[in-house]
Amino acid sequence: MGMTLSEKILAKASGNKTVSPGDIVMAKIETAMAHDITGPLTVNTLKNEGIDKVWDNEKIVILFDHQIPADSITAAENHILMRKFVKEQNIKNFYDIREGVCHQVLPEKGHVLPGTVLVGADSHTCTHGAFGAFATGIGSTDMAAVFATGELWFKVPETLYFNITGELKPYVMSKDVILHIIGEVGFDGATYKAAQYGGETVKNMTIASRMTMSNMAIEMGAKTGIIEPDEKTINYVKTAMEKHGTTRPFEPLKADEDAEYEEVFEIEVNDLEPVFACPHAVDNVKQAREVAGRPIDQVFIGSCTNGRLEDLRAAIKVIEEHGGIADDIRVVVTPASREVMLAAIEEGIIQKFYKYGCVVTNPSCSACMGALYGILGPGEVGVSTSNRNFRGREGSLDSEVYLASPITAAACAVKGELIDPRDL
Ligand SMILES: CC(C)[C@H](C(=O)O)[C@@H](O)C(=O)O
Ligand code: SF4
Structure with a gap:
């Protein structure tokens, strides 16, 4: 039996030939991100556990985006704590108050690698599924474990495949598509599943529009909102890496032809209207x-x-x-x-x-x-x-x-x- 895209990535990251939904695997993390709100708890957990060195100072990204510039003394204190940690650990990828929202900055700076596992201490980390990464949000203390070891355990999720076809009418955007999908499956309709989006509509979407779809996967409970990487993806990723000197090797993966999906949803968007x-x-x-x-x-x-x-x-x-x-x-x-x-x-x-x-x-x-x-x-x-x-x-x-x-x-x-x- 073939594997879905998420299964392929988790198999590769855990050194297994194959994995199936429900398996517990220990996966190697390629990129780990924490921001100004979730980072302090990660750092304090590391301190409390007596861990004084992170696993890899080049794979960790620390970024401030939620309270920037500092809007309270507590926020300023959190920033101070994180800046100190960045210096102490010589974290290579640190973005202070000047860059913007983590889920936009990460791909722009070339930190999102197709075919790899990316974790972020933020629930919308599923955004990076748009680049064919198994990307998911984790808690701050789990992140401490990742910072310490570079690995994390996962239960391999079932995949729900959303086959999206048709042409969007004028005034209808990818946001309307994803809101429509969430309206159909419900806020918990994909809990602990991998949502995978495909079909001609997704193929024709810009990377930005795809990111909107992946970003909202968590709003139906999904662990990730993954999209098979294509030429547009590879171009985006390579250009971003070259521009920022963050080039790292990666191997984009695709689902097997005979991959097994828990459910396939046929979403036809020709008649889709703007929604709230x-x-x-x-x-x-x-x-x-x-x-x-x-x-x-x-x-x-x-x-x-x-x-x-x-x-x-x-x-x-x-x-x-x-x-x-x-x-x-x-x-x-x-x-x-x-x-x-x-x-x-x-x-x-x-x-x-x-x-x-x-x-x-x-x-x-x-x-x-x-x-x-x-x-x-x-x-x-x-x-x-x-x-x-x-x-x-x-x-x-x-x-x-x-x-x-x-x-x-x-x-x-x-x-x-x-x-x-x-x-x-
Ligand atoms: C602050 C952070 C933990 C939170 C999240 O993880 O989602 C925030 O980004 C949000 O969108 O509510
Ligand atoms: S949803 Fe995105 S923009 Fe909003 S608070 Fe969370 S990370 Fe920031």
Whole structure:
């Protein structure tokens, strides 16, 4: 019996010829990432365990993105602790407050290698499945074990295959596809499974659009959201490595022809419409027209889900075409990384956001987690391009968040209320 892509990667990383779902394997980790919120607990765990040397100072990535620049004394203390650790351990890949969101920065700097196992102390580490890596989020104390040994045990997950076919209509983005899928399978529909996305629609997607799909795999409980690497993937990875001098050898893997999937979902997107994930659950997905008309207070365009250049481009296009945003609306725009910010400045996108009265912040997690900027107050309603809308996620427990694509979010900013972008 053949193996799925995730099984192939886990077999290779654990030195086994074959593995099957349910097997417990000890896998070698190629890249391990911790950020400013999860890193301190990892570092303190290492200290408490008396471990004074990490396994490999070139495979660890430390990055600040959640509270940058430090927004409290506690955040500043966490930063100090982590900077000290980086110096002591001579960690080669350290990104201080200037780079942006971990899941955008990691691939941009060439730290994501197809065919390998990547772990991050952050739940959206599944994003890197878009590059054909078995990438998954782990806890801070597990990360301490990885920092110490370079290995971690996994139960080999079953794979759910999403065969996505058809052509997306204008105004429909990959965000609508993944929200639609999560609406179908539910927030726990893929718990501890590997979600694999394939089919012609995925093939035709940009890397950025694929990352949006992989990013949200955890929102249906999946360990990873993996996509078979193709030419686009390899080009992206090689270019990123060359640009940043991070070149490491890697071998992209593919699923066997006779791989066995626990379930295959046929997703046909020709008729897919713009959607919202409505409060307070990511799987509470409704067609935009069903909920249109509700007044909103804020729109957030950013995050590791949709803060990339193509997202900013799509959003500003809508705003520009309709002459600006509604008078009484707040729009917070956060490019996902410094590279995205620089490219957006070069294209004149940032100037345009400012011209229309949007507030552009530094690359960071920003409003996504309700901790840094753009916190919603009691009774307020926000539209967000991020990945979670749990009660209180972007601020007050009495606020509400609708998740949407950048095109739909921008249309809402123009109208000042929930709207299907085709109806603007
Ligand atoms: C702070 C961090 C642990 C958290 C996560 O792991 O997901 C955050 O990134 C989030 O999106 O809620
Ligand atoms: S942008 Fe949001 S979802 Fe992504 S890592 Fe930051 S807080 Fe988590």
